[in-house]
Amino acid sequence: MSTKQLYSITALFDSPDEIIHAASETSKAGYTKYDVNTPYPVHGMDGAMQLKPSRLGFFAMAFGLLGAVSAIGFMTWVTLIEYPLVIGGKPFWSWPAFVPVSFELTVLLASVLSVVAMIVIYFKFPNNAHPLHDTKYMKAVSSDKFGINIQAEDPKFDEKAVTEFFKSLGGKEITPVYFDEDELSHGQKLFDPKFIGILAVVAVIASGTTYFIFNQLMFMPPFNWMMTQEKLKAQKPSELFSDGIGMRNPVDGTVARGFLPYPFKGQLDSVGKYLVNPLLPTKEVLETGKQKYLTFCSPCHGNFAQGDSRLRGQFPNPPTLHSDKVRNWHDGNIYHVITEGQNVMPSYAPQIARDDRWAIIHYLRALQRAQNAKESDFK
Amino acid sequence: MKKELPSKVKNIGWALLFVGIVIYVIGYTVNPREAAFNNVIGFLFITSIAVGSIFLIALEYIAGAVWSVPMRRVNEFLGGLVLVAPLVALPMFFHLHDIFHWTDLGAVGTDELLKGKQPYLNLNFFIIRFVVVFALWNLFYWLFVRNSLKQDLSKDQKLTTQNIRLAAVFLPVFAITLTVTAVDWAMSLEPHWFSTILGVYYFSGTVLAAVATATYIIVKFHENGYLQNLKRDHFYSLGALLFAFINFWAYIAFSQFLLIWYANLPEETIWFMKRWEGGMQFVSVLLIIVHFAVPYFLLLPQEAKMNLKRLKFMSIWILFAHLLDLYWLVMPTYANGVTIGWMEIGFPVLIVGLIIVMLGYKMKRHNLVPVGDPKLERGLKFRL
Incomplete structure (x- = not known):
């Protein structure tokens, strides 16, 4: 009623x-x-x-x-x-x-x-x-x-x-x-058949249009996908240059920024005499060294440089850096190994900037000192 | 419907004009270079008001606006300044070498950038552009006003249609000519610098100055019994237009800054660097406060746009802000750092005098309200 x-x-x-x-x-x-x-x-x-x-x-x-x-x-x-x-x-x-x-x-x-x-x-x-x-x-x-x-x-x-x-x-x-x-x-007739029917039609049209746009329309001309565009590719020939080579050499007599050539290639024994750590072991340098060490070195050498990382056993085991050999090395020798790599270890020159390498060495020296402290350190 | 300005106001106008001319003459004899730069400011200022007013007339016709019909005559009177503006510019043509670096042919010869711009930035073409631009403006102004005045007597509706067509032609012409003016007189002060948005930047100030001048005059008239039929709705519309263009100016000014700041190209950033050293940084910050922050908050409330006292105050404020804006555009080229003296303060006097004298002259001859306009009735009954 x-x-x-x-x-x-x-x-x-x-x-x-x-x-x-x-x-x-x-x-x-x-x-x-x-x-x-x-x-x-x-x-x-x-x-x-x-x-x-x-x-x-x-x-x-x-x-x-x-x-x-x-x-x-x-x-x-x-x-x-x-x-x-x-x-x-x-x-x-x-x-x-x-x-x-x-x-x-x-x-x-x-x-x-x-x-x-x-x-x-x-x-x-x-x-x-x-x-x-x-x-x-x-x-x-x-x-x-x-x-x-x-x-x-x-x-x-x-x-x-x-x-x-x-x-x-x-x-x-x-x-x-x-x-x-x-x-x-x-109250509200939310489930009114007319309402639900229109909702369904709208949903079908919206999803159908979306499907058509993203899966069909976008692949028709004039859309031009980056993958098929003409471009220079690394290590590939190119018709753009007269010599047919896609990759270009740097201009003669120039050095790219941040790519100073390393003159001591393969001279691990003698490098220590020539290379001296340019940084002072200040707090900031040690902080940087710690950060970079934990990022790049610790996965193999371990957080405390004892060669005991979680990767131990998967490669030829990385050595401890507390050995007499490493402790008696000049900073320059360690720098050389980071730059050039040694045995299984690859070169880290692309990943770690020069100053950061020296900072890592300072931090490593601190780790070594912590393991082999002298009497005088306890005073 | 003819109503003359009181002779007291007219006398003030003539006095200001006289003082202004004296200041001009003394300025040019004491320090021609500084005077010429101030002349650029004054010229751009009077052009703003004159051409902005013509733009507002055209806008009314093309948009079919009704509310502004009862007060259109004020804009038509102000547009008459377009005939005087070249006279204000005249002294500068004897000192172009002081103002524009690119007129120095020796410097252009050794400068790759200036050499590239020479086809546009050369003295002959500059003068041709100046003449053509002002000829066009005067032509359109004359046509608009002729039709409008004819309508007072004939009450012919066709004249409105004619003006609508005229407005459709004028607006694109206006866009190009105003950009040319901004580029010639403001941007070429520093010929190495370029900003594609500067024309729009000057346009935003132009409309703001024109609306502010018109608003002040209309409110003053209303208070003194000249345009008594105007209602709160009319004043609200004027206030809203002011408010809109304050925001538009800020939007354009910030867009210009943002793009240059982002790209960080030395030939572009130097322009802002000049405005950020030697005390100019305070002027720059002041410009943001005076030209945007203060008017924004003072005009934001709905009531403020209908408050006659507030509108009058804001109109004068915005005119000062526009002057400061032009000062900020022009003066850093004259000398690094802030230049402020009697000339910077004294030169605008001439413009104010010119506006009053122009109003007095026009009001003596023409009706204050377009009595023949078919939209007038609706305009008076206008309701938001």
Whole structure:
């Protein structure tokens, strides 16, 4: 059984000026439970209805600040703490680069979350049933009319009085709107077959289009994939150069940056006389040495240079670096071994910069000293 | 509907104009080089207001705007400055060697970059461009205003249609000519430097200056009983336009900085380096505060855009900000570091005097409201 109940009396007006007048008269007459519906925002309506300033602006402010703070905070965390990378020779914390991202996120969160807040707080989502839905009144005010309705809940409400009141204001099509209590209390028909059917169609179209774009369209001309583009490849001939060789030699008489030639190739025995550690064992140098040692050396030689790493047994065993031989070596000999490699050990010159090699040697000396401390060290 | 400026205001205008000319003459005799650089600022400033006003007229026609019709005449009066601007520029043509490094043919001969730019940056072509640009602006201004004034008597709707077509032709012309002006008078001060966005940068300041001048005059008129039919909705629109272009300026200014900062090419960054040493860094920071931060927050609230006092204050503020912006563009070429003296402060006096005298002259002859415009009625009833 459906029980029809009166929701409100509605009236339509033709122009924004009339609706402003009607709204201000209604609020002057002392009605409180009433609302105005217009096809577009009419400026000055807040004043006419004597509404308090909307609080939605504060939500927008808060969400915008949230966006700005989270964008700047995230980029600060990434660039300073989690993964500091030098990009274009700029400082880690390069704020100008953050501005566009922060701006976008501020605008995005402020706008999207404000709409969400409006829907949740003012429209009471997920409740989407409203007595005014599907009425002639709603159709009119969403095309070219301006409507006002006073609700039956209003303490001053009286059907005849309100009708007369609207007439005196010049309202047209003054009609009552009823609602069905059953319908409102039924809640949402989320599993309405029509809704589910349309949802399914949308899902099929969306996924089908996506499939077509990524698996078919992208492989049709004019899309040009990097794999098939013409380019220079390492170790491959090329028609671009007249000699037909793809890889180029450095210009004669030049040395590439960071590629200083190593003049002592194969001279392990004599190198110690010529090469001297250029660094002092300061705290910073030892810190660098420790970091580089743990990264590059410890997998084989072990964390304490005893040749006892977890890889022991999988290769010819790496030697301990606490042997008399290594302890009595000059720094230059160790440098030579890191640079050139020895036996199974490959050259680490490409991985470890020159200064870092010397820093590792300082750290290694500290490890050796810790294992074979002299009497004097304990004082 | 003819309403003359009070003779007191007119006298102030003439006095300012006279003082301005005296300052000009003294400036050019005492220190021609500094005077010429200040002349560039003044010239760009008056061009901003003049051409910006014509742009606003064209914008109204092409967008079919209704709200601005009752106050369009103010823009039409201000656009008249486009005839005077070349006169302001005239003294500079005797001192081009002081201003533009590229006019020095000896230096151009030994400089690969300048040699490459010579087909564009040479004296003859420069003067041709100047003449053509101002001829075009004056032509369009004359056509717009002629139709508009004719309409006062004939009330012929066809004239509006004509002006709409004219606006469609003018806007692309405006985009090119304004870019040319910005490149010629602002960018070529440092001929090695280039920035493709500088034309847009000057455009943002141009519209801002034009809207600010118009806003100040309109509000002042309204308060003194000249344009009494204007409502809060009209003023809100003016305020919103100011607010929009403040943001647009900041957006363009930052875009220019960001790209140059990112690419980090020496021939581009040197321009910003010059503006970041010898005290200029304070001017640069001041520019951000004066041209963006302060107006942004003062114009942000809805009420502020309808508050006449606030609008008047912000218009004057923005005009000063635009002057500072031009100072920041031009003066670092004159000398490293901050140059500030009586000339920097004194030269804008002439422009203000010119604006008042121009208003007085135009108001004596023409209606203050386009009474024949078919959109006028709707414009007066305008509601947001």
